[in-house]
Amino acid sequence: MYIVLFGPPGAGKGTQANNLVNEFNLYKVSTGDLLRDEVDNKSEAGIEIKSKLDKGLLVPDIIITKLIKKVLLNKSINNRIIFDGYPRNLNQAKELDLLLKNNNKTISCVLSLEVDKKSIIKRILGRQSCSKCGLIFNKYFKPANNDNHKCDSKFLMTRSDDNELTIANRFDTYVAKTLPILNYYKDQNLLHKVNGTAKIDDIYMEIRGIITSIEAWLYNLYLYNYRTYRTFSKIMARIAGVNIPQNKVVHVALTYIHGIGKKFSNEICTKLNISKNKRANSLTDDEVLKIREFIDQNYKVEGDLRREISLNIKRLVDLATYRGSRHKKKLPVRGQRTHCNARTRKGKAIAIAGKKLTPLKK
Numbered sequence: 001m002y003i004v005l006f007g008p009p010g011a012g013k014g015t016q017a018n019n020l021v022n023e024f025n026l027y028k029v030s031t032g033d034l035l036r037d038e039v040d041n042k043s044e045a046g047i048e049i050k051s052k053l054d055k056g057l058l059v060p061d062i063i064i065t066k067l068i069k070k071v072l073l074n075k076s077i078n079n080r081i082i083f084d085g086y087p088r089n090l091n092q093a094k095e096l097d098l099l100l101k102n103n104n105k106t107i108s109c110v111l112s113l114e115v116d117k118k119s120i121i122k123r124i125l126g127r128q129s130c131s132k133c134g135l136i137f138n139k140y141f142k143p144a145n146n147d148n149h150k151c152d153s154k155f156l157m158t159r160s161d162d163n164e165l166t167i168a169n170r171f172d173t174y175v176a177k178t179l180p181i182l183n184y185y186k187d188q189n190l191l192h193k194v195n196g197t198a199k200i201d202d203i204y205m206e207i208r209g210i211i212t213s214i215e216a217w218l219y220n221l222y223l224y225n226y227r228t229y230r231t232f233s234k235i236m237a238r239i240a241g242v243n244i245p246q247n248k249v250v251h252v253a254l255t256y257i258h259g260i261g262k263k264f265s266n267e268i269c270t271k272l273n274i275s276k277n278k279r280a281n282s283l284t285d286d287e288v289l290k291i292r293e294f295i296d297q298n299y300k301v302e303g304d305l306r307r308e309i310s311l312n313i314k315r316l317v318d319l320a321t322y323r324g325s326r327h328k329k330k331l332p333v334r335g336q337r338t339h340c341n342a343r344t345r346k347g348k349a350i351a352i353a354g355k356k357l358t359p360l361k362k
Helices: 013-024 031-041 044-054 061-072 090-102 117-125 164-187 200-212 217-221 226-235 250-256 262-271 285-298 302-318 322-328
Strands: 002-006 027-029 081-084 109-114 127-130 136-138 191-195
Touching: 002 013, 002 164, 013 027, 013 081, 013 109, 013 200, 027 031, 031 044, 031 061, 044 061, 061 090, 090 164, 109 164, 109 200, 117 127, 117 164, 164 191, 191 200, 200 302, 250 262, 262 285, 302 322
Parallel strands: 002 081, 002 109, 027 081, 109 191
Antiparallel strands: 127 136
16 A cells, blocks of 8 residues: 655644554655655765755755655565655656556555645644653644643743744645646546544544545556456456455345445346346456446445444544443444343453352342
């Protein structure tokens, strides 16, 4: 999985990147970190980079490309990289595509955190950091108080370049440089715009839903040539990102897709004039394509459905409803007898040594 993450300064890009790294076991690649590592290692490239930076010059794309190429050749992080703030221009985006193509890989998705200028200015102007303990706060969204900050308020500092004019200029520069790159990825149907003005957890839920709904099998197809792919596609019917079992009849095989039950599977077969008793491995390419398109147009399944359910559960929990409290405690929600069937949610009972059951009264 190769993910590209974009966002203007102050959009919370670093926070979301770290969340993805922790949950999906990804490796974050930032050109700033790569440049600093080379300078610290005092390599040949590092000496050249330091001389450019000391003069206030931009590091040439050819050096950046060499560093990215070195990262992509690292087999320990193969297929699990998230690019944070890279590529920075259209030329770098094309170079990245070429490097990945040479390794039989491709970009999986491009995420863009969409935040307006007014919100960005408010976020950055409110940013404070403690010079003593290093904690970061925001006087608008996460103010320092006695509960979360033990140091004196005199240690809270703001960056000297955090003024409205500088922030506005940085935002305008980002938009001007990034727009051609976003259009480049949009033309490839890779771009996913994310509402960056929501709460941090809500933003991550949206990003997580996008990533989990991506069809991971596409990434591996680039390891094979066209002929191998044709053979694979004839053997394996994949619908809505799921390899349906080949030895089962169609109306049963379709129920292996999350969100498709017996009613919907029978409805699909009837509407598309496909025999219910036909084996999945007997489906033609046209029939598989028809089923895919019909499901996409009429049903919410797999990643989209899971994301909607998780957001609905989160809403119930936030509203402190009864059902929300049951979800929060991992207990049955819709009136089931907890005493009889709660184990389906709570898991196997764990015996506690020395604890005796209270005898029932006669």
